Amino acid sequence: MEKIKMGIVGAGIWGETHAQIYSSYEHAEIVAICDQNLDRANAFAEKFGIKEVYQDYREMAAKSSCDAAAIVTPDFLHADIAIALAEAKKHLLIEKPLATTREDVYRMMDSITKNGVRAMVDLHNRWSPPFHAVKNEIATGKYGRPINAYIRLNDTKYVPTKMLSWAAKSSIIWFLGSHSLDTLSWLMDDVPEEVYCVSHKGVLAGMGVDTDDVFLSTIQYKKGAIAQMENGWITPFGNSCINDFKFNMVLEKGKFDIDASSHNLVKMTTEESVITPDPMVSNMIFGQHKGFTHESIRSFIDKLISGEEFHVPLEDAMRDSLVLVSILESAKERRPVKVQF
Numbered sequence: 001m002e003k004i005k006m007g008i009v010g011a012g013i014w015g016e017t018h019a020q021i022y023s024s025y026e027h028a029e030i031v032a033i034c035d036q037n038l039d040r041a042n043a044f045a046e047k048f049g050i051k052e053v054y055q056d057y058r059e060m061a062a063k064s065s066c067d068a069a070a071i072v073t074p075d076f077l078h079a080d081i082a083i084a085l086a087e088a089k090k091h092l093l094i095e096k097p098l099a100t101t102r103e104d105v106y107r108m109m110d111s112i113t114k115n116g117v118r119a120m121v122d123l124h125n126r127w128s129p130p131f132h133a134v135k136n137e138i139a140t141g142k143y144g145r146p147i148n149a150y151i152r153l154n155d156t157k158y159v160p161t162k163m164l165s166w167a168a169k170s171s172i173i174w175f176l177g178s179h180s181l182d183t184l185s186w187l188m189d190d191v192p193e194e195v196y197c198v199s200h201k202g203v204l205a206g207m208g209v210d211t212d213d214v215f216l217s218t219i220q221y222k223k224g225a226i227a228q229m230e231n232g233w234i235t236p237f238g239n240s241c242i243n244d245f246k247f248n249m250v251l252e253k254g255k256f257d258i259d260a261s262s263h264n265l266v267k268m269t270t271e272e273s274v275i276t277p278d279p280m281v282s283n284m285i286f287g288q289h290k291g292f293t294h295e296s297i298r299s300f301i302d303k304l305i306s307g308e309e310f311h312v313p314l315e316d317a318m319r320d321s322l323v324l325v326s327i328l329e330s331a332k333e334r335r336p337v338k339v340q341f
């Protein structure tokens with residue numbers, strides 16, 4: 001049975017998710033882990049039985065026996081690592097977003113093309129059952145073309161204040177806006193042309209995390225559709241779901257509405273709290289990791305083996321990052337910005 005030998009750069013929260021998937025999937029095995037924190041890399045290697053341990057991604061690129069690498073470092077630290085690994089002819093699964101500056105996006109695209117490696121960005125909402133159902137229905141043509149849409153993807157304050165050590169160096173536009181913009185553009189089957197965004201800062205800064213609280217973005221698509229996107233990370237700690245995820249779309253002859261977070265599919269209550277986790281996102285069934293956030297990662301392995309196109313073309317992820325750069329420019333300058341690709 002063909003197995004892809006995977007290396008992972010980033011032994012953090014989401015790196016662990018990658019490792020759980022590769023170590024339980026018959027078509028993958030983890031051969032290498034790299035983290036700048038060597039203690040963390042060693043503990044990770046011990047937990048998952050990984051033989052090759054590196055502290056420096058350049059050494060991993062030079063020496064590792066891996067066929068492909070997952071880049072699971074903070075949002076703004078993907079480019080140099082991806083380029084070093086591409087130059088070593090390793091295929092790449094890059095966590096979202098592809099990159100957070102125009103320069104990094106172009107540098108990565110050049111290197112991936114020049115070195116002839118395959119690369120996918122883990123924009124996993126394309127595997128989400130409700131969004132996929134909408135995509136399939138739009139494709140039938142019976143609803144006509146999309147006219148306007150609203151997407152809201154927020155996190156609770158837990159994420160920037162307790163979960164991520166690097167929130168102040170990133171933005172909710174990168175952390176969640178990358179998912180929501182990709183979902184919108186994929187469903188619209190269109191490319192943003194112009195954006196206008198306003199933002200609010202103060203709540204998280206007051207809690208010691210120097211990053212914007214929330215962004216409201218208006219997006220004009222090339223074929224004429226319009227959309228609004230809300231991304232914030234200041235919903236209260238007590239929210240029963242870490243995400244607040246809503247979607248509505250109006251088309252010429254129909255509409256779609258998705259509640260992807262507070263649908264009460266499962267409610268878990270203790271003496272202290274009520275939570276409503278979403279088992280479609282991630283869960284464990286008979287010892288196997290299931291859920292759409294895991295399907296995207298397994299799909300990367302499957303497509304590497306089959307040679308078929310990835311479900312997230314690299315050009316889409318590139319455009320997502322460039323649109324998000326424009327959204328941040330618009331929020332800073334308080335004016336509409338034409339997107340440059």
Ligand SMILES: NC(=O)c1ccc[n+]([C@@H]2O[C@H](COP(=O)([O-])OP(=O)(O)OC[C@H]3O[C@@H](n4cnc5c(N)ncnc54)[C@H](O)[C@@H]3O)[C@@H](O)[C@H]2O)c1
Binds near residue numbers: 009010055165
């Ligand atoms: N697809 C998803 O839903 C999802 C969910 C969470 C995080 N993510 C993405 O995964 C990435 C990592 O997020 P996280 O929550 O795991 O962060 P994290 O802080 O838990 O882990 C990041 C790890 O990268 C290591 N690191 C940083 N710079 C490095 C370098 N130069 N070389 C080697 N190791 C380095 C850190 O030491 C840390 O262990 C981010 O891009 C994030 O947006 C995706």
